[in-house]
Structures are given as structure tokens and as C-alpha cells.
Amino acid sequence: MKRIISLRMLLIAVSIAFVGCTTESVDTEDPTLENTQQLDTNCTGDDPKAMITNDSDTTVDMEIFDEDGNLLNHSYAVEPGEESDWKFFAEGQVTVVISTESSYKAIPMNMGLCMAYHVTINENYQLDTDQPTQL
Numbered sequence: 001m002k003r004i005i006s007l008r009m010l011l012i013a014v015s016i017a018f019v020g021c022t023t024e025s026v027d028t029e030d031p032t033l034e035n036t037q038q039l040d041t042n043c044t045g046d047d048p049k050a051m052i053t054n055d056s057d058t059t060v061d062m063e064i065f066d067e068d069g070n071l072l073n074h075s076y077a078v079e080p081g082e083e084s085d086w087k088f089f090a091e092g093q094v095t096v097v098i099s100t101e102s103s104y105k106a107i108p109m110n111m112g113l114c115m116a117y118h119v120t121i122n123e124n125y126q127l128d129t130d131q132p133t134q135l
Contacts, residue, residue: 043114043135048091051075053083053120058100060121067093086116100125 052062052075062075062084072094075084089111096107096117107130109117117132 045113046135047088047113048094048111048115048117048132049086049088050096050117050119051084051086052078052098053118054078054080055120055122056080056100056125057123058102061097061099062087062119063097063099064089065095065097066090067095091115098127 050062050064050073052060054060057080059077059079061077064072064074064087066072066089072089073087075087078084091112093108093110096109096119098105098107098119098121100121103125105127107119107127109130109132111117111132112134114135115132116135119130120128122128
């Protein structure tokens with residue numbers, strides 16, 4: 001088990017370093033699409049948060065890592081047709097990793113207070129956005 005975790009952390013560290021050089025089957029459809037998720041616009045210094053909606057036909061994982069590769073929060077095995085709860089984490093540079101059994105996408109972003117990232121993965125394993133929303 002310890003070796004699996006170490007290999008996973010190595011994979012994440014390498015993917016963070018080379019995120020622009022990888023090829024993933026989880027693509028972003030259009031980064032200009034607006035986030036249609038109903039968001040709380042009365043934010044008063046809340047930690048950033050992220051959630052995923054799964055419109056694909058397989059389970060999806062979402063992991064949030066800080067710039068040192070430490071896991072800050074996660075949502076594992078989000079079933080088709082379901083969405084995760086909001087996952088809160090400390091502000092700063094993070095990488096949100098969206099993965100299925102056959103695809104992987106690492107999305108680096110700088111998340112400040114009162115920011116939210118809601119992403120949907122569709123039936124073609126494409127993501128609807130790679131941009132967070134300021135609340």
C-alpha cells in the first residue's frame with residue numbers, strides 16, 4: 001500500500017511538472033463556457049472550493065493538490081449522473097486532477113478566497129471548463 005501511494009505521488013508530481021506536455025483523453029470543450037452552477041455570491045472570506053458533476057458513463061475522481069503535491073481534498077468514485085459535494089481547501093496555487101479509469105487531466109490554477117471551481121465531465125470525457133469563478 002505504501003509503495004502504491006508513493007508511486008501515485010510520483011505520478012502526480014511528474015504530471016504537475018509537465019502538465020503542458022501531456023496528452024490526456026479528458027479534454028476541455030471550451031474554456032470560455034460560463035459556469036451554470038448556482039453559486040453563493042455572498043462570500044465573506046470563505047476558503048476556495050471545488051466540485052465535479054459526472055455526466056459520463058463511468059465513475060470519476062477529483063483530487064486537489066497544493067503546489068508541493070500534498071493532497072488537500074478529494075472526491076472519489078463520483079457515480080455517473082451524480083455530483084460531488086463542495087470540497088474546501090486552503091487558498092493558493094493548486095492542481096485539480098480529474099480522472100477516470102482510462103483518462104487523466106491535471107488543471108493548475110491559482111485559487112483565492114471566495115473562489116469556486118465547478119466542472120462537469122461529459123459523456124465524451126471532456127470537461128466544460130478549466131476556469132474558476134470569483135464569487
